[in-house]
Amino acid sequence: MKNLFSLLAALGLLTGVAHAKLNVVATLPDFASLAEDIGGDKVKVISLTKGTEDPHFVDAKPSFIRVLNQADVLLEGGAELELGWLPPLVQNARNPRILPNAPGHIVLAHGLKLLEIPTQLDRSQGDVHAAGNPHFNLGPANFKPMAEIIAATFARLDPANAAYYAANLKRFSERLTDKLIEWEKLAAPLRGVKVITYHKSFEYLAATYGFNIVGQIEPKPGIEPTATHINALIPNAKAAGVKLVMMEPNRARKTPQFVADSIGAKLVICPILVGGSPEAKNCCDLIDCNLRALVKALQN
Numbered sequence: 001m002k003n004l005f006s007l008l009a010a011l012g013l014l015t016g017v018a019h020a021k022l023n024v025v026a027t028l029p030d031f032a033s034l035a036e037d038i039g040g041d042k043v044k045v046i047s048l049t050k051g052t053e054d055p056h057f058v059d060a061k062p063s064f065i066r067v068l069n070q071a072d073v074l075l076e077g078g079a080e081l082e083l084g085w086l087p088p089l090v091q092n093a094r095n096p097r098i099l100p101n102a103p104g105h106i107v108l109a110h111g112l113k114l115l116e117i118p119t120q121l122d123r124s125q126g127d128v129h130a131a132g133n134p135h136f137n138l139g140p141a142n143f144k145p146m147a148e149i150i151a152a153t154f155a156r157l158d159p160a161n162a163a164y165y166a167a168n169l170k171r172f173s174e175r176l177t178d179k180l181i182e183w184e185k186l187a188a189p190l191r192g193v194k195v196i197t198y199h200k201s202f203e204y205l206a207a208t209y210g211f212n213i214v215g216q217i218e219p220k221p222g223i224e225p226t227a228t229h230i231n232a233l234i235p236n237a238k239a240a241g242v243k244l245v246m247m248e249p250n251r252a253r254k255t256p257q258f259v260a261d262s263i264g265a266k267l268v269i270c271p272i273l274v275g276g277s278p279e280a281k282n283c284c285d286l287i288d289c290n291l292r293a294l295v296k297a298l299q300n
């Protein structure tokens with residue numbers, strides 16, 4: 001009888017979906033990377049966006065609807081990061097498993113402490129980041145809580161493999177602990193360094209490693225630079241002693257290069273998502289890449 005039970009279970013005849021792989025759809029490659037670390041061979045993971053895209057402005061392809069229709073889990077960042085493109089896709093996918101508030105729809109920001117939550121909502125300050133800064137995938141302190149949320153979700157939806165997910169979470173956390181020590185040493189030269197960034201993409205990295213962001217190339221989040229803004233930014237940056245100008249790989253280089261040249265700073269191209277540069281293969285590599293690029297630029 002026991003053998004018959006095992007056979008039926010192996011064939012997926014007793015528990016249905018529990019023995020099929022969980023279909024996981026992530027909005028960003030960073031969340032997909034964490035889902036793969038935790039889910040291993042028990043999950044099939046697809047990221048809707050590529051690491052070279054701007055996560056605020058994703059080209060929503062019709063194929064996304066089909067992918068979302070098949071999903072058991074949807075991992076999104078939240079905090080308005082995907083507000084411009086994800087909600088209509090979720091509605092059109094007609095999949096009750098991933099509708100807002102369904103057990104399979106996970107908003108990672110809900111389990112994290114976000115930076116820059118405005119005390120009062122003023123849309124004149126730009127059109128995004130009203131729920132706090134959503135670029136928390138560049139904050140190493142967020143990796144463990146995100147991995148924990150993902151592991152808990154997988155265990156709840158696929159209890160037969162709960163021990164497997166827990167073991168992967170433990171392994172991930174141990175590897176992360178080592179990396180955190182390594183990054184602390186690597187980033188030591190960045191402490192107190194003044195930088196300008198293109199968009200408010202690097203606040204979590206700066207808060208973790210102690211460099212100071214004193215201005216942006218964008219006049220407001222999501223707004224392209226204007227001559228008035230740049231003309232005011234340059235003397236301020238010069239006076240502050242800005243050493244580095246950080247920009248995302250997907251942006252036009254001309255204005256940030258001009259600002260860097262005008263103030264005698266180095267322009268550093270920094271991936272903001274997994275896959276944003278060839279070396280940024282997972283969440284930990286993304287931090288590695290950024291810190292190495294910044295330190296190298298500072299020392300050259």
Ligand SMILES: [Zn+2]
Binds near residue numbers: 128129134135199221
């Ligand atoms: Zn943003």
